[in-house]
Amino acid sequence: MSRRPLIAGNWKMNCLKAEGVALAEGIAAKLRAQAPAADLLVCPPATVVDSVARAVAGSRLAVGGQDCHADKSGAHTGDIAAPMLKDLGASYVIVGHSERRADHGESDAVVRAKATAAHAAGLIAIICIGETEVERDGGRTLEVVGGQFEGSLPNGATPDNTVIAYEPVWAIGTGRTPTTPEVAEVHGAIRALAAKRLGTAGSARLRILYGGSMKPSNAKELLALEDVDGGLIGGASLKVDDFWAIAQSC
Ligand code: PGA
Numbered sequence: 236m237s238r239r240p241l242i243a244g245n246w247k248m249n250c251l252k253a254e255g256v257a258l259a260e261g262i263a264a265k266l267r268a269q270a271p272a273a274d275l276l277v278c279p280p281a282t283v284v285d286s287v288a289r290a291v292a293g294s295r296l297a298v299g300g301q302d303c304h305a306d307k308s309g310a311h312t313g314d315i316a317a318p319m320l321k322d323l324g325a326s327y328v329i330v331g332h333s334e335r336r337a338d339h340g341e342s343d344a345v346v347r348a349k350a351t352a353a354h355a356a357g358l359i360a361i362i363c364i365g366e367t368e369v370e371r372d373g374g375r376t377l378e379v380v381g382g383q384f385e386g387s388l389p390n391g392a393t394p395d396n397t398v399i400a401y402e403p404v405w406a407i408g409t410g411r412t413p414t415t416p417e418v419a420e421v422h423g424a425i426r427a428l429a430a431k432r433l434g435t436a437g438s439a440r441l442r443i444l445y446g447g448s449m450k451p452s453n454a455k456e457l458l459a460l461e462d463v464d465g466g467l468i469g470g471a472s473l474k475v476d477d478f479w480a481i482a483q484s485c
Contacts, residue, residue: 244472343386406447
Protein backbone atom coordinates (compact mmCIF):
# COMPACT_ATOMS: atom_id res chain seq x y z
CA MET A 236 0.00 0.00 0.00
CA SER A 237 1.46 3.30 -1.06
CA ARG A 238 0.03 5.64 1.54
CA ARG A 239 2.71 7.88 2.98
CA PRO A 240 1.90 8.57 6.64
CA LEU A 241 1.14 12.10 7.80
CA ILE A 242 2.13 13.20 11.28
CA ALA A 243 0.24 16.40 12.01
CA GLY A 244 0.61 18.62 15.06
CA ASN A 245 -2.48 20.49 16.23
CA TRP A 246 -1.14 23.19 18.49
CA LYS A 247 -4.65 24.41 19.38
CA MET A 248 -4.71 27.76 21.27
CA ASN A 249 -1.07 27.57 22.35
CA CYS A 250 2.17 29.37 21.50
CA LEU A 251 2.98 33.03 21.24
CA LYS A 252 5.13 33.95 18.27
CA ALA A 253 8.57 33.22 19.74
CA GLU A 254 7.48 29.85 21.16
CA GLY A 255 5.81 28.82 17.93
CA VAL A 256 8.79 29.76 15.79
CA ALA A 257 11.18 27.95 18.15
CA LEU A 258 9.02 24.81 18.12
CA ALA A 259 8.72 24.78 14.33
CA GLU A 260 12.41 25.51 13.84
CA GLY A 261 13.26 22.66 16.19
CA ILE A 262 11.23 20.22 14.10
CA ALA A 263 12.59 21.61 10.81
CA ALA A 264 16.16 21.20 12.11
CA LYS A 265 15.51 17.53 12.88
CA LEU A 266 14.01 17.10 9.40
CA ARG A 267 17.10 18.60 7.81
CA ALA A 268 19.29 16.06 9.59
CA GLN A 269 17.09 13.03 8.97
CA ALA A 270 14.04 12.23 6.85
CA PRO A 271 11.40 10.11 8.61
CA ALA A 272 9.10 7.84 6.62
CA ALA A 273 6.26 10.35 6.95
CA ASP A 274 5.12 13.80 5.92
CA LEU A 275 5.27 16.25 8.83
CA LEU A 276 2.83 19.10 9.39
CA VAL A 277 2.30 21.68 12.11
CA CYS A 278 -0.96 23.58 12.55
CA PRO A 279 -0.26 26.62 14.71
CA PRO A 280 -2.88 29.16 15.81
CA ALA A 281 -3.75 31.56 12.99
CA THR A 282 -1.79 34.39 14.62
CA VAL A 283 1.44 32.44 14.21
CA VAL A 284 0.96 30.77 10.83
CA ASP A 285 2.81 33.55 9.02
CA SER A 286 5.85 33.55 11.34
CA VAL A 287 6.04 29.76 11.40
CA ALA A 288 5.69 29.48 7.61
CA ARG A 289 8.50 31.99 7.12
CA ALA A 290 10.70 30.23 9.67
CA VAL A 291 10.39 26.82 8.02
CA ALA A 292 10.23 27.95 4.37
CA GLY A 293 12.39 25.68 2.24
CA SER A 294 12.25 22.84 4.81
CA ARG A 295 10.16 19.69 4.50
CA LEU A 296 7.85 20.79 7.33
CA ALA A 297 4.38 21.74 6.07
CA VAL A 298 2.20 24.34 7.78
CA GLY A 299 -1.57 24.35 8.17
CA GLY A 300 -4.44 26.23 9.77
CA GLN A 301 -6.79 24.90 12.45
CA ASP A 302 -10.04 26.13 10.89
CA CYS A 303 -11.32 28.25 8.02
CA HIS A 304 -14.58 29.96 7.07
CA ALA A 305 -16.76 28.51 4.32
CA ASP A 306 -16.73 31.83 2.41
CA LYS A 307 -13.67 33.14 0.67
CA SER A 308 -14.20 36.72 1.92
CA GLY A 309 -16.92 38.94 3.33
CA ALA A 310 -18.65 40.22 6.46
CA HIS A 311 -17.56 37.61 9.00
CA THR A 312 -15.87 39.46 11.85
CA GLY A 313 -13.07 37.49 13.44
CA ASP A 314 -13.12 34.63 10.94
CA ILE A 315 -10.33 33.49 8.65
CA ALA A 316 -10.85 32.47 5.03
CA ALA A 317 -9.05 29.57 3.39
CA PRO A 318 -7.33 31.81 0.79
CA MET A 319 -5.89 33.85 3.70
CA LEU A 320 -4.23 30.75 5.12
CA LYS A 321 -2.96 29.82 1.68
CA ASP A 322 -1.63 33.36 1.28
CA LEU A 323 0.49 32.89 4.43
CA GLY A 324 2.06 29.69 3.16
CA ALA A 325 -0.31 27.07 4.59
CA SER A 326 -0.94 23.95 2.56
CA TYR A 327 -3.39 22.19 4.91
CA VAL A 328 -6.29 23.17 7.15
CA ILE A 329 -8.05 21.18 9.87
CA VAL A 330 -11.85 21.37 9.66
CA GLY A 331 -14.51 19.98 11.98
CA HIS A 332 -12.30 19.35 14.98
CA SER A 333 -14.52 18.18 17.85
CA GLU A 334 -13.57 21.26 19.86
CA ARG A 335 -14.97 23.45 17.08
CA ARG A 336 -18.02 21.23 16.66
CA ALA A 337 -18.65 21.58 20.42
CA ASP A 338 -17.53 25.19 21.08
CA HIS A 339 -18.97 26.70 17.90
CA GLY A 340 -21.85 24.35 17.13
CA GLU A 341 -20.40 23.28 13.79
CA SER A 342 -22.62 20.75 12.03
CA ASP A 343 -21.54 18.26 9.38
CA ALA A 344 -22.98 20.63 6.75
CA VAL A 345 -20.81 23.48 8.04
CA VAL A 346 -17.74 21.26 8.09
CA ARG A 347 -18.48 20.12 4.58
CA ALA A 348 -18.77 23.74 3.39
CA LYS A 349 -15.44 24.56 5.08
CA ALA A 350 -13.75 21.60 3.41
CA THR A 351 -15.15 22.75 0.06
CA ALA A 352 -13.70 26.22 0.69
CA ALA A 353 -10.35 24.69 1.62
CA HIS A 354 -10.30 22.73 -1.64
CA ALA A 355 -11.23 25.82 -3.66
CA ALA A 356 -8.28 27.64 -2.09
CA GLY A 357 -5.91 24.80 -2.96
CA LEU A 358 -5.57 23.56 0.63
CA ILE A 359 -5.70 19.95 1.77
CA ALA A 360 -8.60 19.58 4.23
CA ILE A 361 -8.10 17.40 7.30
CA ILE A 362 -11.69 16.50 8.17
CA CYS A 363 -12.14 15.38 11.80
CA ILE A 364 -14.79 12.91 12.92
CA GLY A 365 -15.26 10.95 16.12
CA GLU A 366 -17.75 9.73 18.69
CA THR A 367 -18.35 10.93 22.25
CA GLU A 368 -18.02 8.61 25.22
CA VAL A 369 -21.81 8.34 25.58
CA GLU A 370 -22.08 7.34 21.93
CA ARG A 371 -19.35 4.71 22.30
CA ASP A 372 -20.88 3.31 25.49
CA GLY A 373 -24.20 3.17 23.66
CA GLY A 374 -22.67 1.04 20.90
CA ARG A 375 -23.21 3.80 18.34
CA THR A 376 -19.59 4.50 17.33
CA LEU A 377 -19.74 3.24 13.75
CA GLU A 378 -23.13 4.83 13.15
CA VAL A 379 -21.96 8.23 14.45
CA VAL A 380 -18.58 8.20 12.72
CA GLY A 381 -20.15 6.96 9.50
CA GLY A 382 -22.77 9.71 9.60
CA GLN A 383 -20.14 12.38 10.19
CA PHE A 384 -18.02 11.02 7.35
CA GLU A 385 -20.95 11.03 4.93
CA GLY A 386 -22.12 14.47 6.03
CA SER A 387 -18.73 16.19 6.19
CA LEU A 388 -17.05 14.90 3.04
CA PRO A 389 -17.61 17.26 0.10
CA ASN A 390 -18.36 16.00 -3.40
CA GLY A 391 -15.03 17.28 -4.70
CA ALA A 392 -13.03 15.24 -2.18
CA THR A 393 -10.14 13.18 -3.50
CA PRO A 394 -7.29 11.35 -1.75
CA ASP A 395 -5.06 14.25 -2.84
CA ASN A 396 -7.07 17.11 -1.33
CA THR A 397 -8.55 15.36 1.71
CA VAL A 398 -7.31 13.59 4.81
CA ILE A 399 -9.66 12.07 7.41
CA ALA A 400 -8.79 12.22 11.11
CA TYR A 401 -10.64 9.80 13.38
CA GLU A 402 -10.56 11.33 16.84
CA PRO A 403 -12.72 9.79 19.57
CA VAL A 404 -13.82 12.85 21.55
CA TRP A 405 -13.29 11.05 24.86
CA ALA A 406 -9.66 10.30 23.97
CA ILE A 407 -8.68 13.91 23.23
CA GLY A 408 -6.43 15.34 25.91
CA THR A 409 -7.44 12.65 28.41
CA GLY A 410 -4.56 10.19 28.18
CA ARG A 411 -7.09 7.48 27.28
CA THR A 412 -7.17 5.75 23.91
CA PRO A 413 -9.35 3.05 22.37
CA THR A 414 -7.76 -0.40 22.17
CA THR A 415 -5.95 -1.17 18.94
CA PRO A 416 -8.75 -3.52 17.75
CA GLU A 417 -11.24 -0.71 18.38
CA VAL A 418 -9.14 1.75 16.36
CA ALA A 419 -8.68 -0.82 13.59
CA GLU A 420 -12.45 -1.43 13.45
CA VAL A 421 -13.31 2.26 13.01
CA HIS A 422 -10.54 2.94 10.48
CA GLY A 423 -11.58 -0.12 8.47
CA ALA A 424 -15.20 1.07 8.50
CA ILE A 425 -14.16 4.55 7.32
CA ARG A 426 -12.12 3.06 4.47
CA ALA A 427 -15.10 0.91 3.42
CA LEU A 428 -17.36 3.99 3.38
CA ALA A 429 -14.70 5.93 1.46
CA ALA A 430 -14.71 3.24 -1.24
CA LYS A 431 -18.35 4.08 -1.95
CA ARG A 432 -17.52 7.79 -2.35
CA LEU A 433 -14.04 7.72 -3.90
CA GLY A 434 -13.99 4.29 -5.53
CA THR A 435 -11.82 1.40 -4.39
CA ALA A 436 -8.61 2.88 -5.79
CA GLY A 437 -9.37 6.31 -4.30
CA SER A 438 -10.19 4.82 -0.94
CA ALA A 439 -6.96 2.81 -0.98
CA ARG A 440 -5.03 6.08 -1.34
CA LEU A 441 -6.97 8.08 1.28
CA ARG A 442 -5.00 8.88 4.42
CA ILE A 443 -6.93 8.20 7.62
CA LEU A 444 -5.20 9.57 10.73
CA TYR A 445 -5.82 8.59 14.33
CA GLY A 446 -6.00 11.38 16.92
CA GLY A 447 -6.59 11.44 20.67
CA SER A 448 -3.81 11.10 23.26
CA MET A 449 -1.28 9.80 20.74
CA LYS A 450 2.16 10.02 22.32
CA PRO A 451 5.62 8.46 21.91
CA SER A 452 4.69 5.49 24.14
CA ASN A 453 1.62 4.39 22.13
CA ALA A 454 2.38 5.73 18.64
CA LYS A 455 4.17 2.67 17.32
CA GLU A 456 1.31 0.32 18.13
CA LEU A 457 -1.34 2.64 16.66
CA LEU A 458 0.66 3.55 13.55
CA ALA A 459 1.35 -0.14 12.84
CA LEU A 460 -2.36 -0.76 12.16
CA GLU A 461 -3.04 -1.29 8.48
CA ASP A 462 -5.61 1.48 8.08
CA VAL A 463 -3.91 4.05 10.33
CA ASP A 464 -1.97 6.40 8.07
CA GLY A 465 -0.60 8.83 10.59
CA GLY A 466 -1.68 10.87 13.57
CA LEU A 467 -3.27 14.17 14.53
CA ILE A 468 -1.42 15.08 17.68
CA GLY A 469 -2.35 17.75 20.20
CA GLY A 470 -0.49 17.83 23.51
CA ALA A 471 2.51 15.81 22.35
CA SER A 472 3.00 18.10 19.35
CA LEU A 473 4.05 20.97 21.61
CA LYS A 474 7.40 19.35 22.43
CA VAL A 475 9.93 18.85 19.63
CA ASP A 476 11.24 15.58 21.06
CA ASP A 477 7.80 14.02 21.58
CA PHE A 478 6.56 15.03 18.14
CA TRP A 479 9.76 13.78 16.55
CA ALA A 480 9.57 10.49 18.45
CA ILE A 481 6.06 9.92 17.10
CA ALA A 482 7.26 10.67 13.57
CA GLN A 483 10.08 8.19 14.07
CA SER A 484 7.49 5.50 14.92
CA CYS A 485 6.26 5.42 11.32
P1 PGA B 1 -4.42 15.26 22.04
O1 PGA B 1 -5.30 16.10 20.98
O2 PGA B 1 -3.29 14.62 21.28
O3 PGA B 1 -3.93 16.29 23.02
O4 PGA B 1 -5.33 14.26 22.66
C1 PGA B 1 -5.53 15.59 19.69
C2 PGA B 1 -6.43 16.54 18.94
O5 PGA B 1 -7.33 17.12 19.53
O6 PGA B 1 -6.24 16.74 17.71
